Amino acid sequence: MDSYALMAVLTLALGLALLVAEVFIPSGGVIMAAAGIVFVISVWSAWQAWGKSGELTLFLIYIAALVVLFPSVLGGAFYAFPRTEYGRRLMNPPGLEEMEPFVAETERLSRLIGKTGTTLTRLSPGGMVLVEGARLHAESEGMLILTDTPVRVLAQKGNRLLVRQVRESSAPDPLPTPEPLAEHERTPLDDDFGQS
Template sequence: MILALLLLLLGLGFITAEVFFPSFGVLSVLAGAAVIGAVVLAFQESTTTGLLFLLAAVMGLPAAWLAASRMFPHTPLGRRMVAQGADWSKEERAAVEQRVQRFVGQRGRSQSPLRPAGIAQFDGERVDVITRGEHVEAGTPVRALQFEGNRLVVEACHESEEKSA
């Protein structure tokens, strides 16, 4: 019984270690072997003990993996490996929106291919833009439609539209 409990705990430890030390499945295989061994030994003890160990394994392995996965980004290694998004303050977001919002309705020119995101120039200022899915070649005249998220949404405009405006 004690050996079965030790094997179950060892299996849980291996699956937790797999999250922190990627071994390309080696630790997961060891965890599986340890847990299977624990369940087999527990069933040799009694059917009730075996079922309890099986239940513990079925619930414990995912719980251990989930707990380790949630802790990982807070470890020194995790902080280096997991990309941290830039948190903009309301003031920074409002400043960017105000700066770019003035281009809505204006015409500019794409500075890079828009596939669908890229750079366009409006009134001599380079701006991150995105299309609604279409691809636009560099140097194509574009019209700013709206400000969405943190980018200006644009569409290609034809030379005839550009001259009439």
């Protein structure tokens, strides 16, 4: 077996191994690109070994093997992946015992909606608040809230609370009513929009 034939067979095996590695190792396609380059080198080596020398039958057998092995190995890797320990952890949803702490924390934070507390740190927009004696992570609605300011819990966002500063009066400030325009200040457009 000449060196080109040996290189064609070895690079074919390396390319197939890289295909399997691409399924099991998240690389963002880097391993697949390397496999593509290795397959191109393998086909070139096979052409040098068998295509140029007149043994076209061996070259066509090599191409047929490549066409059959490529999807077979890739399909086999995808078939085997969920049956491995790594694949089961990655593909299966978390079990109840894994979700229990998260569910308990979510329920505890949900019960605090509507309660009032005090900021322990400045919320810009994230920080710490004290609600019912517990120090909790919170964020404001995008507004800066200073330390030791009373806040009300509006919602729960993941493992944080969404809070709003409590105002002294619960009634919102009324909007000022615009005064009607004097006759000399009116324009023709004012008539079109129903101002009188």
